[in-house]
Amino acid sequence: MHKMYNTSVCSSMFSPNALQSIMLVTRQQQYWIMSSCTLKNQRLRIGHRTKVPRNVNMEKLQHGYLFPEIQRHQLMHLEKYPHANVIDLGIGDTTEPLSTIVTSSMVDFVHGLSTEKGYKGYGPEQGEKALRKEIADTIYKDLGIKPSEVFVSDGAQCDISRLQLLMGPNLKIFVPDPSFPAYIDSSVIIGQAGEFVYETGKYKNIEYMTCGPQTNFFPDLHTASRADIIFFCSPNNPTGHAATRKQLEQLVDFAKENGSIIIFDSAYSAYITDDSPKSIFEISGAREVAIEVSSFSKFAGFTGVRLGWTVVPEELSYSNGFPVVHDFNRIMCTCFNGASNIAQAGGLACLSPEGLKAVQSHVDNYMDNARILVDALTSVGLKVYGGKNAPYAWVHFPGSNSWDVFAEILEKTHMITVPGSGFGPGGEEYIRISAFGQRDSIIEASERFQCLV
């Protein structure tokens, strides 16, 4: 594990003097201070300093990225309880081995690289032709997406930053709250956001739209002010909510009225079990207002293999009429050099009829896990959302501080979850539980939930 933080320094934070100065901040902020404390101590390093100023946008970031933070807590817990059988329901990492249909095609491709006939050097930065076509024809069947509008990548998280690089610092984003942290973090990094405000837990110049049970997990667009870019993830990470057709029509209308661009994250669309739309392009008019980002990570277990794609329709244009797809292509050619050709060979196999069946069976397995977890959590009296169209259960602990609940669950049951506030202030009082574990861990986990009440 990477040892990026010195845990002994963190424990010294709880000396009397330190406590006095932090007593005035909330417990939530204490977790942030604790995680960033080692960064501050690093500033005291002696030695030559360059005269290069630190990027002010990096300074604005409040703490480490959420998921390494969770891992850090896991490490600390393991140091305290070295023999604990920790179950990870935290980071949404897939666990099912890939089907041999997929791996054998990667093996064949790899062997080919040692032959004159099968060797391949640089591929097109936009992705192998066959894969772009297969994505357009299979994932976007009957939706009129052209292969030339599909850009293969090494994953959605990377594409989000490339899209931010494309859009530049002078735009304003709108995010549902709670949301996948990369949208906000990349916005801060690129310079779109203002300072972080401790009292609200929000960065200035980002429009946060609360999505909770009261609004059926959809932002109240009537109260929203205009933003240039609207991030929207459906099925949602972390809430698990899949937007209805009506909701997405509203969203597209809202984007059209405001001249905004939607960046639609459909990484979990394969998990939809009802008739909720799987792509924004199922909504008429979306081609003129939306970009869609997706991934093989959760769809095909490619979290380590690294493969994803972004769709930028030809019609999508900036205010001066310039096509967004041209600039995105330029970014892909200049700041990227294509996804690994081996991963792409695997991706192509995933999209074959046999491959799709195999991939779907894993998805179904994870959704069975989700059902087991949801049932277990509900049976102990907790209010549980999600888990129907996504491999996440979004559990409500009314009146609580989510980091406190996270810590309590970890301490009492040795289980890693994710505190909702890590996804934004709208996630306070909630815990995200992911369903990607192996079946025996999931069953064990559902038994350990009994300890919570």
Next chain:
Amino acid sequence: MSITQNLTTSISSSSSAFLAPPTFNPRSQVSLPVNVKSVNICKCVATPQEAETAYKTKVSRNANMGKLQAGYLFPEVARRRNVHLLKYPDAKVISLGIGDTTEPIPEVITSAMAKRSQALSTLEGYSGYGAEQGEKPLRSAIASTFYGDLGIEEDDIFVSDGAKCDISRLQIVFGSDVKMAVQDPSYPAYVDSSVIMGQTGSFQKDVEKFANIEYMRCNPENGFFPDLSSISRPDIIFFCSPNNPTGAAATREQLTQLVQYAKDNGSIIIYDSAYAMYISGDNPHSIFEIPGAKEVAIETSSYSKYAGFTGVRLGWTVVPKQLLFSDGFPVAKDFNRIVCTCFNGASNISQAGGLACLSPEGLKAMRDVIGFYKENTSIIVDTFDSLGFKVYGGKSAPYVWVHFPGQSSWDVFSEILEKTHVVTTPGSGFGPGGEGFIRVSAFGHRENILEACRRFKQLYK
């Protein structure tokens, strides 16, 4: 207008020498970049007038993107190659343009990747997300193989999907308020990423340079090492050695000077060592061979040209713990944050291959392939030498930098392509300092290299 120029006026494919028209009308000519590396061409589709009323969002185009003059250099070279193929469908075109490796990857390396791929379908062998910084054994092997006695540790190494991607991630770390210096000529990604990041002013057509970048001329007269006393202080200095495109490998004395300059001026060197294994002679392989470099330099490198991993995608960047911003904050911490937020790790299969590359057998296999490309380079050098050209590079890099005094490099490029069906790269694509030069890359099957040289002899006899 020639066919080439017709196709050149579309937005994404205008060359660096042919500037985009000052007022474009995107609705009258829309070009969709279609897989330029295959035989297909960029299609230019003229859309009818009623497209003028097509819906536009109210999102302003990023002004930085607007500053870029043309498409990235290598897709442009590929585009012209494809146009040429259309014109001469039976021509046997030989590509010595884009520096793309051609020789199969040694089996010791592919068998490790096959093994890892296979393992992903087993319970014991399946792995999901890896550490964003790279798998520990690989980081460790890179540190010990390339930086053995140089005091660079495993956790100073960040594994990536390639140097080009790392360059942009480094730019994101530094942000828009820093000023770059680049060698002139240089690998286009340094300048282009700087423009995209908002560090530069507009392109100045008269000098073919972007404002607010310090271009450090490297030519035969100064031994391809810049006169550091003549530049104004930059925050970041990009330095590539052995150099793409000139092939020049900096000496220990030169690099000591560079490190001293960086120390005196508080600048950070981003040292691109992607071709270090091609060095003949005792030139330093790593900037960290120079005392004091850990406090002023970052080094980026790649498996692309060592292991033929141009398509497999694997590289690394070294950010020493000792490298600090002006406020004392370690640069590595911010780079780590970027790697965790804007990236999600290199492919685990590629990393397995990378580890095999660094086994004794793997290292020998890589050196054999590098040796093969170096022989290609010698053949090309000898050819141009024998024809009376002034030839540079070719000793410590797979690139030959040929001087065509008083000529436009795009013209020479076009003439060579037209008359010999050989693709090269025009020097001006690497910056104004490249004008009057052609870069010939030495990646190719031996028979193609020999054939290309025969054709050069024919053309220039």
